[in-house]
Amino acid sequence: MKWNPDECDCSVAYTLAIVGGKWKWLIIYKLWNNGIQRYGELKRNIPHITHKMLSQQLKELELEKLISRNEYHQIPPKVEYALTEKGVSLIPILQLMSQWGDDNKPDIESK
Structure with a gap:
């Protein structure tokens, strides 16, 4: 997704343009949690993502x-993916998202 400053010149819009969507946060989380990974490892760790989507998001x-x-x-051939320093700078946001999810996700037993 490309950021267009004409649509909304705010930091939230920029951040969402860079890491918005369902899969990018999961990829970042898996690389942070598991360290360097090959494509197949990422695919196994995110089972519902399609090959096309994983490739595009990477x-x-x-x-x-x-x-x-x-x-x-x-x-x-061997290809490995890892977080860069810029990617690691997103981890505090990811940790807050995780905490929010823990605090707010519905109880499975209450369904």
Whole structure:
């Protein structure tokens, strides 16, 4: 998603343009929680994401310099993803989101 300052010149709009959506936060969380991961590991750790969506989201996160992609020229090819310093700077927000979710998600037993 591209940020367009003509639509809304505010910091929240910019942040949402960079990391908005369902999958980017989960990818960032998995890389933070599990460390460096290969594509297949990320796919296994986020089972409901499609291959196309995972690939697209990884490319967008890399373009924004939130993750790094390290390609090793070997057979079979090996690619690893990791959080960059800029990506790690989102972790306090992610921790607050996690705490909010813990505090507000409905009790499974009460359903």
